[in-house]
Amino acid sequence: MARDLHRSRYARYAGGPDPLAPPVDLAEALDAIGEDVMAGYSPERAMREFLRRGGRNRQGLDDLAAKVAQRRRDLLRRNRLDGTMEEVRELLDRAVLAERKQLARELEDDARFDEMRIENLPSSTAAAVNELSDYRWHSSDAREDYERIKDLLGRELLDQHFKGMKQALENATDEDRERVNDMLRDLNDLLAAHARGEDTDEQFRDFMDKHGEFFPENPQSVDELLDSLAQRAAAAQRMRNSMTQEQRDELDQLATQAFGSPALMESLAQLDANLRALRPGEDWTGGERFDGEQGVGLGDGTGILQDLADLDDLAEQLSQQYNGARLDDVDLDKLARQLGDEAAVDARTLAELERALSETGYLRRGSDGQLRLSPKAMRQLGKALLRDAATRLSGRQGQRDLRQAGAAGELWGATREWQFGDTEPWDVTRTVTNAVQRVAADGGDPSHGVRLDIRDVEVSETEARTQAAVALLVDTSFSMAMDGRWVPMKRTALALHQLISSRFRGDHLQLIGFGRHAQVMDIEQLTALDAMWDKGTNLHHALLLANRHFRRHPSAQPVLLIVTDGEPTSHLEPDGEVMFSYPPHPLTIAYSIRELDNAGRMGAQTTFFRLGEDPGLARFVESMARRVGGRVIAPELDDLGAAVVGSYLGSRGSSSSSGSAYGDWFGGRGYWVGD
Known part of the structure; x- marks a missing residue:
């Protein structure tokens, strides 16, 4: 029994974006x-x-x-660009050698005369080829090689203008060559009419119907045809410009022998003139310097010049x-x-x-x-930085993701899928709904009852009951930028901002940057802040702003987080002017201590994050922390975000298990002071 065989053909997908391509990250x-x-x-x-x-x-x-x-x-x-000349030289040498052998076997006087003519050929390849244009060959092999020279030149010159012509016209007959000449005449007539501004649409269609086989790129209009031809013709001219004057002279002499017909060169010269007039914007004057070992022909060389363009x-x-x-x-x-x-x-x-x-x-x-x-981008960046901080925390204590923050607090409406170890209350409505949808999707009838699966369970997320007024003071002095601490500082601020805005929405965060003076910043302003090269570390001004923030939220627990890499070197005078002194002036230290004491009297839970190994800074920070029963943490730069987030969570007491254990992790590099 005969069967129909269905064949499938596969090709590159061209219907738009690749449907199997991975999404952009x-x-x-x-x-x-x-x-x-x-x-x-x-x-x-x-x-x-x-x-x-x-x-x-x-x-x-x-x-x-x-x-x-x-x-x-x-x-x-x-x-290099002399490949055609090399090939012509090889064919000529082979023809001359065959002719000499044949003449040596002949005894007639004509043979001696022709032998003298062969021996006295010019050294120039082009001149020798032209010299032999009217020579009567004695050897049939020599005659064939000489005819191959003319055929090669014709195909190469055409290949310069019409890609693929060299191969298409190999072993071409006189009829094939006449069809090419006919195409060139019609093409020049079409371009001339187009240059005169005539309507050539119908003439173009007739031309393509008659000669379309010569244009595999299948142009759809005169302009497309012009663009394609002009680009290749300009590349051919640049190839000619790249040759030495001697190579150009040789090529011009050889061109007269193309197909043994000067008419071809006349048609090509007219085509070049038409294309130059219609597309003057193409690069007709450029050139390149080729110095390789592989000789290429005129057509291939033109293709290389197109590749270079x-x-x-x-x-x-x-x-x-x-x-x-x-x-x-x-x-x-x-x-x-x-x-x-x-x-x-x-x-x-x-x-x-x-x-x-x-x-x-x-x-x-x-x-x-x-x-x-955008704010959306800021949120995404904050989430990524917060995940990084959570990973660093959990990687050292075996603790879980910061989604646990506020687990003992009040419901705020959001739910999530249950995970092993969760203690939050179930959201019964969402859990039962998930079970009903699962049973229906599996083809069951929920009206006959449903059985809960662990995959159905969702738990309610909570916020901490205790509100906090958080002041994050970040050093924006010259040394922070100079020592590579600028970006980690910003990453830390963004991670903390994301945590509070997404998980502890009842808390009040204020970001304060302090260099020569201090200023309150929103997260977008701090993130985009350029490195500040003014010298000065005005902790006094920053603490003034932090205490003002705490007073605005009297019912909230004050949390003071200070990131710095230097001792205070500037302070505000009573008239509001900034005083700078290095080494630190005693008055600068006294003003900073006074404001820190004010924060302590308001019950602020204070943490200093000391960056760098300066002994003087270490002594100063330790004494400051001891005054208010605070703590000092000296994290590596990569751990700064985790340190600040962990300290904040720890300051909220029972609201988060991850923060309460965080201080223990630092061991020798961080320590509690005062308790």
Whole structure:
């Protein structure tokens, strides 16, 4: 029995974005951009820097640009432009050798005369070929080799203008050559009519119906045909410009022998003139220096010059240095052709990432036209930093995620899936609803009853009952920026801000930066703050602002967190002026101690986070902490965020198990003072 055999054909997907491509990793991009913003970059520059660097498993623009530059160097170092001349020389030498052998066997006077003519051929290849244009060959092999020279020249000259013609016309007949001449005449007539401004649509369709086989790229209009022809003709001219004057002279002499017909050169010269007039914007004057060992023919050399032009375009597109630059400008077809499909996939992913950062609202353009991190982006960054702090905490104490914070507090409406060890109350409504939906999805009938599964259980999240007024004082002095503590400081502030705004919404957080003077900042302002190079550490002013914050919330538990890497070197005078002195002036120390004592009298739970190994700072911080029964923690920079978050949680007493045990973790590097 005969069976129908169904054949399937597979090709590259071309219906839009690849449906199987992995989604862009916005989290990785946002983390990197946020890190650069906190280091002082503008969001726009930070995004561009990330696109330049790429991701963990993705090439960036710099990687792609480097490969483009390397391929360009390889093309110039590997090739030279005299391949056609070499091939002609080989055919000529073979023809002359065969002819000499034949003449040696003949005894007639004509043979002696021709032998003298062969022996006295010019040393120039082109001149020798022209000299033999009317020679009557005695050897049939020699005659065939000489005819191959004319055929080769014709095919190479055509291949310069029409890619693939060299192969298509191999072993061509006189009829094939006449069809080419016919196409050139019609093409020049079409371009001349187009140059005169005539309506050439119908003429173009007739031309393609008749000669379409010569144009595999299948242009759809006269302009598309013009663009394709002009780009290749300009590349051919640049190849000619790249040759030495001697090579150009030889090529001009040889061209007259192409197919043994001067008419071909006349048609090609007319075509070049038409293309130059219609597309003057193409690069007709450039050139390159080739110094490789591999000779290439006229057609292949023209293709290499086109490749070089493509690579130059890609280099500009990947540089993104021009006005209005966008990654959508990168020609993915050119990139795939020059560097392979993987490079095109990476470039497309970067472009999608650039669009996604704007479309998802992570980056917004302000009224001044500059990109800024949106509140949504700030929340995402805070979540990532808070997770990092939680990981560092749990990794050292076996404690659980900071979602446990406030477990003993009041319900605030949110629920989450139950996890082993949870002690929060069940949300019965959500739990039963999940069970009903699961039974129905499995094809059961919930009206006959449902059996709970552990996967159905959801627990209610809680907030801590005790409110806190939290003041995070961060040193923004010269030394913080100089010693690489600027970004960790910002990351710490953002992590704490995220924790309080998402898990302890009843608490009141105030961020205070203190350098030569102090100021209250919102999280966006602090995150975008450039490194401050003014000398001065005004802890006195920062404590004044913190105490004002505590007084505004008299029913809340005051929590004072101070991150610094230096002793106080400035203070506010009664008239509001800043006094700076290094070494620290006794009055500066006295003013700072007075405000710290005021915080202590309000019951503030105080923690100093000492950065650096300065002995003088260590002694000062220890004595300050002892005065108010506070503590000192000396974390590594990478642990600063976890230290501050853990200290905050610990200050809330029973509201969080993770914070209460945190002080023990520091061992020799941190210690309790006063208790």
